[in-house]
Amino acid sequence: MKKKIVNSILSLFFIAFIIWQSPNVAYATDTGMAYTYRIEKPDNQLDAEIGYFDLMMTPKQEQKLKINITSLSDKEQTIETTLDSAKTNSNGVIEYNQKNIDKDESMTIDFNNIVTTEKEIVLKPKETKTLEVSIKMPEIAYDGVIAGGLTLKAKDDDTTEKQANGSRVKNEYAYVIAILLRENKNEVKPDLAYRKTYAADRNYNNTIFTRIANSxxxxxxxxxxxxQISKSGSKEILYEARQTGIEMAPNSYFDFPISMNNEDMVPGKYVARVNALIGSQSWNWEEEFEITKKDADKYNEKNSALTQETVDWKLILAIVTGFIVIVGIVTAIYYFFVKKKKRANKAQKKKKVNNVQKKKRKSKSDV
Structure with a gap:
């Protein structure tokens, strides 16, 4: 009986573990790329060991970069190309293919204005073609770096997987090649600037963003x-955030997210106190901003609707299963000890009866 109880408890734990460990997100299957590329590094490449372009240029210089693209497919395919300047995303990471992020006002030389290429290239099965990227440097000399990237993506090369819950996961595959253009190696000292603070949402959570620019x-x-965020006229900290290891692209901005901890937005005037640190150099700003009633209502309604519609059935199932496991364990322990006590009482009672019978037999023999 004891062995059966132990086996039952282990079975309940095993079931709970399997349910809890089952992933509630869909993972894309890596189908691989149907093409590959190789860059031809020119003589003005600063570092021959890196896998992207880092070029020393001169004012008004014109140059063509060459990238050999090879099809690995048995079918004809079209490779689309896009060019974009380097930007900083909301995680504090540099990206080279984010057209949905606006350019910062400090950018005086736009990468897209001096670098051009074909919009697409068609490859026959197993064919290799050379894509040319044209550069035309501005007339005025400058310090620092003009940074951008070239994205290569097979046309319609994405997969959409339908999940059991009705959601869809779209996976896209692309190569991104950075292109850095310099005219000298003069040091450019850091210079950060405050742009604005505003309320919005991030992944359907009310969030305050402070925009800091690398100018x-x-x-x-x-x-x-x-x-730190406080009500205007108050020193009480309502919300705060800290992030380290942030990277920023040249002449780009970073929208630093400050979570409102799942609280509703309240219209009114607020103060953002911001501190930035790079090495031994620091910047401090204290700026007022406003959350309008229109914005508060919009984001509160949006986040409330999502909260009502989103039910984590896997979590509910795990909680229910955990409850059943606990009840099962308690019941099993109770059953085990009650049975044990009953057996002990029965044995003790039997022992007493045997003792009484022995005494009676002894009394008779004495007579």
């Missing part, structure tokens, strides 16, 4: 940002 044409790394 010079150089990369910044290992930056630390801290921000």
């Amino acid at each position: 010079v044409p150089t990369y910044e790394a290992n930056m630390t940002l801290e921000a």
